[in-house]
Amino acid sequence: MSASSILLQFLNGLAGASTLFLAAAGLSLIFGVTRIVNFAHGSLVMLGMYLAVALSDRIGFWWSLPCAALMVAALGILLETALLRRLYAAPELLQLLATFALVLIIRDYALWQWGPEDLLGPRAPALEGAVEILDHRFPAYDLFLIAVGPLVLAALWLLLTRTRWGVLVRAATQDREMASALGINQRLLFTSVFALGALLAGLAGALQIPREPATLQVDLAVVSDAFVIVVVGGLGSIPGAFAAALLIAEVKAFCIGLGYSKLTLVVEFLVMALALVFRPWGLLGRARAQARGAATIEPRLRPPSPRVIAGLAALAALLALVPAASSGYALVLLTDMLIFALFAVSLHFITGPAGLHSFGHAAYFGLGAYGAGVLLLRAGAPMEMALAAAPLAAFAGALVFGWFCVRLSGIYLAMLTLAFAQIAWSVAFQWDAVTGGSNGLIGIWPAAWAGSKTAYFYLVLAVSAACIALTWRALYSPFGYALRAARDSPLRADAIGIHARALQWAAFTFAGTFAGIAGALHVFSKGSVSPESMAVPRSVDGLVMVLLGGIQTLTGPLWGAALFTWLQDAVARGFDYWRAVIGVVILVLTLALPQGLGGLLRRRSPS
Amino acid sequence: MSILLVSGLAKAFGGVQALRDVGFTVDAGEMLAMIGPNGAGKSTCFNLVNGQLVPDAGRIELEGRNILGLAPRAVWRLGVGRTFQVAATFASMTVRENVQMALLSHARRLSSPFASATRLQREAADVLLAQVDMQAQADRTAAVLAYGDLKRLELAMALANRPRLLLMDEPTAGMAAAERMALMRLTATLAKASGIAVLFTEHDMDAVFTYADRIIVLAEGILILQGTPAQVRADPRVREAYLGEAAEDA
Numbered sequence: 001m002s003a004s005s006i007l008l009q010f011l012n013g014l015a016g017a018s019t020l021f022l023a024a025a026g027l028s029l030i031f032g033v034t035r036i037v038n039f040a041h042g043s044l045v046m047l048g049m050y051l052a053v054a055l056s057d058r059i060g061f062w063w064s065l066p067c068a069a070l071m072v073a074a075l076g077i078l079l080e081t082a083l084l085r086r087l088y089a090a091p092e093l094l095q096l097l098a099t100f101a102l103v104l105i106i107r108d109y110a111l112w113q114w115g116p117e118d119l120l121g122p123r124a125p126a127l128e129g130a131v132e133i134l135d136h137r138f139p140a141y142d143l144f145l146i147a148v149g150p151l152v153l154a155a156l157w158l159l160l161t162r163t164r165w166g167v168l169v170r171a172a173t174q175d176r177e178m179a180s181a182l183g184i185n186q187r188l189l190f191t192s193v194f195a196l197g198a199l200l201a202g203l204a205g206a207l208q209i210p211r212e213p214a215t216l217q218v219d220l221a222v223v224s225d226a227f228v229i230v231v232v233g234g235l236g237s238i239p240g241a242f243a244a245a246l247l248i249a250e251v252k253a254f255c256i257g258l259g260y261s262k263l264t265l266v267v268e269f270l271v272m273a274l275a276l277v278f279r280p281w282g283l284l285g286r287a288r289a290q291a292r293g294a295a296t297i298e299p300r301l302r303p304p305s306p307r308v309i310a311g312l313a314a315l316a317a318l319l320a321l322v323p324a325a326s327s328g329y330a331l332v333l334l335t336d337m338l339i340f341a342l343f344a345v346s347l348h349f350i351t352g353p354a355g356l357h358s359f360g361h362a363a364y365f366g367l368g369a370y371g372a373g374v375l376l377l378r379a380g381a382p383m384e385m386a387l388a389a390a391p392l393a394a395f396a397g398a399l400v401f402g403w404f405c406v407r408l409s410g411i412y413l414a415m416l417t418l419a420f421a422q423i424a425w426s427v428a429f430q431w432d433a434v435t436g437g438s439n440g441l442i443g444i445w446p447a448a449w450a451g452s453k454t455a456y457f458y459l460v461l462a463v464s465a466a467c468i469a470l471t472w473r474a475l476y477s478p479f480g481y482a483l484r485a486a487r488d489s490p491l492r493a494d495a496i497g498i499h500a501r502a503l504q505w506a507a508f509t510f511a512g513t514f515a516g517i518a519g520a521l522h523v524f525s526k527g528s529v530s531p532e533s534m535a536v537p538r539s540v541d542g543l544v545m546v547l548l549g550g551i552q553t554l555t556g557p558l559w560g561a562a563l564f565t566w567l568q569d570a571v572a573r574g575f576d577y578w579r580a581v582i583g584v585v586i587l588v589l590t591l592a593l594p595q596g597l598g599g600l601l602r603r604r605s606p607s
Numbered sequence: 608m609s610i611l612l613v614s615g616l617a618k619a620f621g622g623v624q625a626l627r628d629v630g631f632t633v634d635a636g637e638m639l640a641m642i643g644p645n646g647a648g649k650s651t652c653f654n655l656v657n658g659q660l661v662p663d664a665g666r667i668e669l670e671g672r673n674i675l676g677l678a679p680r681a682v683w684r685l686g687v688g689r690t691f692q693v694a695a696t697f698a699s700m701t702v703r704e705n706v707q708m709a710l711l712s713h714a715r716r717l718s719s720p721f722a723s724a725t726r727l728q729r730e731a732a733d734v735l736l737a738q739v740d741m742q743a744q745a746d747r748t749a750a751v752l753a754y755g756d757l758k759r760l761e762l763a764m765a766l767a768n769r770p771r772l773l774l775m776d777e778p779t780a781g782m783a784a785a786e787r788m789a790l791m792r793l794t795a796t797l798a799k800a801s802g803i804a805v806l807f808t809e810h811d812m813d814a815v816f817t818y819a820d821r822i823i824v825l826a827e828g829i830l831i832l833q834g835t836p837a838q839v840r841a842d843p844r845v846r847e848a849y850l851g852e853a854a855e856d857a
Contacts, residue, residue: 297698297699297750300701301699470721473721476724477719477720477721477724478718478719479720481700481704481708482708482718484699488700492696492697494659494678494679495679495680495695496709496764497683497712498680510720
C-alpha cells in the first residue's frame, strides 16, 4: 500500500467520522442533561435522510440540509414535551423501552410515507466532481464533510462555554439536582437540549444523502454505531465523542480500504473491547459519581406458594392434553409461545433479579438457532446432536460478551449488550458461506420421530418446561439470592464477601445458554433461520414480554410471552404496520402500566 | 497481640491530604473510638482499612498479616465485619434472608445454583438475630424496617463470619438516644464475650465516653491524640480541634 493510498483511506475515514460525530454528539448531549439514552436517535438520523431526499427535489440539496434538520428538531420538541417529559423520573429500563417504541413507530411511518425501496439522494451541486490528491481522485463533497465535523465541534464548544445557555447545560450535566435546586428552568432547558440533539441528528442524516441512499435499516445501524462511539469516547463528553468517532471511522475506512470489509465489525468490536478494558469510562469520560439517595427498592421475589406450584403443574398437564383436541394452527402457536416463554424467562433471570438490563438477549437466541442450523446443514449432524450442541454456541458467545458487559452497569450495560447483538447480527448477515447471509438457512427440519406437529410440540413442551423449572429453581438458590443481593446493595454485597461481577458473569452466561436452547428449538419448528432471529427488535420483544408480565414477579414472563406471541401473531397477519402497533403497546405499557399485568392484578387483589 | 495494626497511613484526594501518617492499634475485646470534627478523615480511614480505598502510603495488618491492597470482599474473608454510616442491607429480602446471605457467603455456598437458599443456615441466622434482639422481625422485608432496626440487622450480618475486627462507621447515626446506648452496650458486650476488636466512629459523645476503652482523635487528617476517655476529656487540644479558635475566646 503506497503512501498516497494510505492518505486517501485516512481522508475517507475523516469524511465518515463527521456524520458519526454529529449523531453521537446529539445522543451524548441529550443524555448529559436529561439522563435519558435516546434509542430513537438513529431514527431521527433516518428521518433527516428521507426528509432531505424528499425536499431536495423541490428546493435543491443545499436548502434541504437546514430545512430537514429544522424539521427533525421540531419533531424532537414535540417528542420531548409530549412523551419524554413523562419519563424523566421513571426507571431507566422503562425509559429505554419507551424510546425504543419510538424507533418502531418512526420506522413504520417512514415505510408508510416513502415505501420499502431505498431512496437515492441527489449529488451536491457545485461539489459533484472529484479533486486530484496525489494522483488519486477524491470526491469533493467528502472534503466538505471532513470540514463539517471540526466546525460543528467548534460551534458546540463555543455554545457550551461562551453562552449562558451553555453554562446551564454544563451545570445540569454535572449535577442535575443541584442545578434544579438553584432554580434553573429545567423544562425549557431539557426541551432545548433535546431540540439541539435532534437538530444534529437530522443534519447528520441530511448530510449523508449524497453518499448513501436513505434506507429503513439506517436507524438501528446508526444508533448502535453511536452507542459504540459514546461508550468508547465517554458518555456526556463531546470531545470524547469526536475522538471516538475519528477512531472508529478510521478503523472502518482502513479495513474497507485494505479489502477486509468483512473484518470491520470484528475490528470495531476489538477497539471497543480494548477501550473498555483500559478506560472503562471512555477515552475522555470521567467515572460517574454514585447518584445521591438510595437506588430504587425492588419488591421481594416471593417463593412460589404450593398453590402456585400446583397450578403450574396443572398447566403443564393441560398443555400435554392439547394435541388430543387440536393438531392445527393452535398447536403451532402454542409451540411458539412455549419457546418464547423460555426465552423470556431466561431474559427475566438477568434483567429482573440480577438487575442487568440486556438489550441484546436475542444474540444468544440467534447463536443457538444458527448453531443448530449450521450443525445440521454444514456438518451433517443429526437433529438430536444439533439441538444438544447448539446452546454451546450461545454459551460461548455469552461467555465472551458477558465478560465485558458485567464490567459496566445500568445504561452503559444496556448500550454495550445492544452493540454486541448488533455485531452478532451483522456477522450473520454478512457471512454468506456459513450463515447464508441475508437469506439465512432453510431446510432445517426435525428428525423423523419429531417431524409431526404433535411430536415436536411435546419435545418443545418437555425441554421448555424443564429449562424454565431449572431457571426458577436457580432464582431461589444461594446463587439467585446472591444476584439479588448484588443488585440491592453492591456496597453491602462486597462487604460480606460476594464477588458480584463473577456471579453476574455466570448469570449472563447461564441466561444466554438458555436463550440459545430456545433459539435451537425455534429453528426446528420453523425449518429456517434468518438474521432477523437475532436482530435488536427480537431482543426488545423479549423485554416487552418480561415487562408485560411484570418484571419483579416469578411467573410474569410466562404470561407476558404468551400474550405477546399471540398479539404479534394476530396483528402481524392482518396489518403491514404491525411494528408501530407493538410500539404503541410498549408506550402504553411503560407510561400507564409500569408494573406489568401482574402488578395490575396485585393492585386489584384485596391483600 | 493487637488485632489491627495501622501505621504511617496516608491518603490524598487530588490536592487534598485527607490523612497523613496515622497509626494506631486495636486489641482483642477492645472498643476503640475514633473521633474528630467533620472532614477529619474518619470515613477515609475506615475505607482504607476495609479495602474500599487504597492508601498512598502506610501499613495495615490484621493479626500480623498484611491486608494492604486487598478488595473489601477479601478483607471480609479474613475476618473484618463492617457497618456503614448509611445502613446498607438487601432491601428486597427478609431480615432472616439478609443474615443467611452473610452466613452462606462465609460458608462459600453462594455459587450453588440448585439448593434452596431459604432452608440453609436458617438456625444459625436465627441465633445471630437473637443476639441483636431482632428475631421477632425475622420474616419482615428489610425495606420496611425502622432505621434503628436496620442498624441492628447490619450488626448481625457483620457478625456472621465470626469477625476478629468490627468496623462501625457511625453505628448509631439516626437513632433515638435510648436506642443508641442500647446498641453500643450490645456491641461492647459482644466484643468482650468473643474477643472482637471494635473500631468505631461516633458523633454522640455520651456513647463514646461511656463505651470506648480508648479514644483516638483525628483533626484535618492528623492523629492528634490517643488515650483513655478520661485523658481525652481533659485534653485542651480536643476542644480546640472541635471548636477552633472560638474555644480560646470562650
